[in-house]
């Protein structure tokens with residue numbers, strides 16, 4: 001399997017993935033909910049972004065208590081999203097455009113109306129009695145102190161079976177028992193079903209949650225002053241515990257191998273894991289992709305954080321992975337359907353600077369080594385939507401509404417056309433989730449027509465990046481950086497690129513090292529060159545350039561640190 005950008009490299013090395021949250025992308029039949037035909041109708045738009053692959057969020061039969069992440073039939077299509085025929089059409093249409101199709105698989109848990117769970121809860125001795133995690137009560141209380149990340153105890157009492165069952169997420173999302181080989185076999189068959197349909201990969205939802213500790217020991221309390229997990233709010237009681245027994249078990253790596261064995265029968269198909277709510281997300285993501293018998297890639301929560309985006313945050317994430325990886329591609333993401341939009345979370349208040357920030361962040365993310373997954377709407381610079389309480393849909397958000405915003409704010413429908421109701425997302429009287437009045441100036445039709453828009457910047461930048469061997473597959477070395485200025489080099493056999501980003505609203509001067517010169521500027525936003533001795537970075541500016549010795553030879557522009565990510 002070769003990449004369209006280089007002979008010999010697998011397609012996923014250095015690829016750019018575009019996450020489509022199906023409910024909010026485009027509604028083709030006027031019921032207010034985005035669907036498979038909606039994606040097909042908008043594939044020209046997706047293709048215009050220059051991405052390599054789409055990741056489509058769950059479209060399987062589901063009672064939609066968690067909007068599709070509660071699956072009741074792993075091998076079907078929910079009628080709200082279309083039919084199996086629509087899905088097959090989507091694969092064909094995407095492949096015609098050289099776009100790979102990655103689908104979400106939610107294997108940590110099922111819906112409580114899944115036939116497997118219905119059978120499992122019916123008695124102690126049915127054929128699927130051990131397919132979920134059941135435990136006796138502890139003198140009238142749950143078996144231990146494990147909490148659900150969505151609020152409350154992770155255990156719910158089942159009258160029918162007179163036992164508790166485990167759910168790391170909602171009560172209606174019972175955890176599958178991955179310690180049971182029959183469950184792993186059943187999941188392997190699900191994987192084969194979709195691989196036979198011609199999909200190119202899986203995004204594995206919450207894959208570090210597959211296994212629990214069978215001893216069922218309590219989770220220890222986090223001590224005062226101890227850092228909390230990335231991706232979890234400090235106001236969520238979940239963050240008060242070190243969640244080491246309900247999830248993230250070492251044994252899980254053996255289950256992952258079973259999944260990989262299935263995938264290896266289908267060359268060129270990949271599994272991308274989601275590593276969340278771990279104390280050491282970088283190290284764990286690296287564990288999940290190490291070698292050639294685990295996952296092909298994983299993304300983690302090191303950039304899915306509320307604290308500000310600083311050079312140090314990026315350097316820490318790079319170093320953390322660099323310490324643990326030996327060339328396996330990691331996937332970067334700063335926003336998904338589960339996390340607030342970057343413009344609001346990290347961007348400055350000033351609107352002009354905020355526009356510059358959105359461009360800078362896109363450029364930075366697609367310049368990091370490995371793969372990148374970009375969430376729909378980030379290419380437009382959309383802000384997070386403020387959702388009035390009566391309009392909230394997300395059960396997690398509703399549970400914690402008093403404390404922090406849920407996930408509805410990043411899930412509002414895509415704004416296609418400025419002048420149409422609901423921005424042309426749907427012809428229904430009302431979409432499943434409100435549209436955002438602040439998107440009025442950011443609609444796709446306006447940005448498409450404006451050569452200076454964020455959207456056109458994104459398209460042009462991604463297409464340029466795809467042609468740069470150093471950015472797609474080169475090694476990375478961080479140079480001196482302070483809190484505000486991030487400098488690193490990307491280097492491949494035939495290309496050497498200095499990438500510099502001012503992550504602040506301040507004016508920063510950077511002295512070009514003595515004896516060196518900027519040979520060629522490939523891309524820049526708002527920098528000023530000072531006599532070839534220094535670069536002045538205006539707020540949220542960046543530059544991609546070649547820096548050489550004065551005789552045009554490749555420089556030894558080395559920091560004291562050794563390279564942290566070898567050539568992949």
Ligand SMILES: [Ca+2]
Nearest residue numbers: 027029033035
């Ligand atoms: Ca629809």
